[in-house]
Amino acid sequence: xTSATExxxxxxxxxxxxxxxxxxxxxxxxxxxxxxxxxSVDRLVARDEDECPFIPAKTIRGVxxxxxxxxxxxxxxxxxxxxxxxxDFLFGSQPGLGSHDPTGRHADPAAKPLESSVLIRAARxxxxxxxxxxxxxxxxxxxxxxxxxxxxxxxxxxxxxxxLRFEEMARASTVLESKCRLRPIADEQLRKTAVALLAAGAAxxxxxxxxxxxxAGRCRFELVNIxxxxxxxxxxxHQTPPAWDERSALETVxxxxxxxxxxxxxxxxxxxxxxxxxxxxxxxLGNVVETLDFLPxxxxxxxxxxxxxxxxxxxxx
Numbered sequence: 001x002t003s004a005t006e007x008x009x010x011x012x013x014x015x016x017x018x019x020x021x022x023x024x025x026x027x028x029x030x031x032x033x034x035x036x037x038x039x040s041v042d043r044l045v046a047r048d049e050d051e052c053p054f055i056p057a058k059t060i061r062g063v064x065x066x067x068x069x070x071x072x073x074x075x076x077x078x079x080x081x082x083x084x085x086x087x088d089f090l091f092g093s094q095p096g097l098g099s100h101d102p103t104g105r106h107a108d109p110a111a112k113p114l115e116s117s118v119l120i121r122a123a124r125x126x127x128x129x130x131x132x133x134x135x136x137x138x139x140x141x142x143x144x145x146x147x148x149x150x151x152x153x154x155x156x157x158x159x160x161x162x163x164l165r166f167e168e169m170a171r172a173s174t175v176l177e178s179k180c181r182l183r184p185i186a187d188e189q190l191r192k193t194a195v196a197l198l199a200a201g202a203a204x205x206x207x208x209x210x211x212x213x214x215x216a217g218r219c220r221f222e223l224v225n226i227x228x229x230x231x232x233x234x235x236x237x238h239q240t241p242p243a244w245d246e247r248s249a250l251e252t253v254x255x256x257x258x259x260x261x262x263x264x265x266x267x268x269x270x271x272x273x274x275x276x277x278x279x280x281x282x283x284x285l286g287n288v289v290e291t292l293d294f295l296p297x298x299x300x301x302x303x304x305x306x307x308x309x310x311x312x313x314x315x316x317x
Contacts (some may be wrong), residue, residue: 005025012192013225013226013227013230013231014095014191014192014230014231015191015192015196016182016195016225017177017181017191018180018182019180019181019221019223019224019225020178020179020219020223020224020225021060021120021177021178021179021180021202021220021222021224022175022221022222022223023123023175023176023177023178023219023220023221023222024173024219024220025057025170025171025172025174025175025176025217025218025219026172026215026218026219026220027172027215027216027218027219028145028169028170028171029169029170029172029174029216029218030045030167030169030170030209030210030211030216030217031045031053031055031056031059031170031208031210031217032044032045032046032209032210033045033046033167034281035281039041040166041167042073042166043165044168045168045170045209047164047168047302048122048302049301049302049306049315050130051140052124052125052130052133052134052140053125053143053144053174053177054123054124054125055122055176055208056122056172057120057121057123057178059124059208060092060120060121060122060123060178060208063205063208064091064092064201064202064221065087065090067122067198067203067204068087068091068201068204069087069207070196070204070287071082071083071200071201071204072087072197080104082240083240083241084102084103085105086193086244087197088103088105088240089114089194089286090117090118090194090197090198091116091118091245092113092115092116092117093106093113093114094106094113095109095111095113099219110144114259117182117194118180118181118194118198119181120178120184121179121180122178123178125174125176125177126137126175126177127173140263142171142245143170143171144168144169145168145171146166146167146169146175147168147169148164148165148166149164149165149166150164151163151165155216162213165206169213171228172177182194189242190242190244191204191239191240192234193234193235193242194232195223195226196230196231196232197241198223199223199228199232200228200235201222202221202228203222203228205220206218206219213300218260270304271302278295279291279294280295280299282297
């Protein structure tokens with residue numbers, strides 16, 4: 001790997017530990033929860049505590065990692081190599097692949113997985129826009145629309161009977177932002193390589209969410225204040241990624257937070273009294289819907305967040 005001089009490192013846009021990922025949605029899109037509204041909408045989009053459509057962090061991480069793996073495979077000349085292993089340094093290893101892991105890292109099932117070096121938050125509407133939208137229910141409703149659809153009979157080419165469905169879609173031209181952060185990396189060349197690969201992978205992302213094969217979910221990833229040309233040039237000039245300490249990647253990453261309560265978690269008992277039957281879908285097998293015998297905490301977060309906000313408490317300090 002070629003060495004970089006101090007002059008080359010100074011003023012580089014690739015030396016950032018925190019950055020913003022801006023997602024431009026170029027077509028209507030659907031990132032849902034798998035849930036619907038009985039008798040009305042079959043599939044709903046995911047919404048945050050302000051009832052605005054958003055993209056969960058795991059969705060962003062998945063498509064971003066796939067794109068970075070494509071870039072790494074190209075840099076490795078079509079076969080697993082040091083760049084493919086560097087993707088594990090960025091996003092963590094995948095023990096679920098087992099012997100099918102192309103890097104061979106988890107051929108041993110007992111091997112400890114690597115922690116991710118990049119923290120990715122959910123992508124939401126910019127704060128100022130979100131505050132304005134939440135003040136007017138009409139604007140909030142205009143963020144989405146309900147799209148009808150049918151299933152076609154492959155034999156006759158006509159619509160199947162009893163197969164009309166309605167899906168909620170978020171509108172094109174939506175711009176969302178996600179806050180991202182790298183683990184503390186002392187080696188500046190290692191940090192530049194990490195950001196450069198992330199920027200190159202971001203340039204490869206074209207679609208996300210559901211119905212991608214039918215035109216939905218077209219998007220463009222933009223890393224704010226990071227020069228994509230500089231990132232591409234850095235990868236072009238360096239044949240292999242710098243060496244990194246795998247032992248540090250095996251340690252749990254503790255990202256700093258801005259919480260004003262350093263003491264730790266506060267546990268508050270919560271009791272729910274159901275006034276009508278409650279069904280929470282676990283999975284669907286053909287015409288059979290299996291329900292859960294518990295209520296996941298994620299269903300309660302939006303409601304608890306609203307209560308905290310009414311008490312002048314920020315649920316996300």
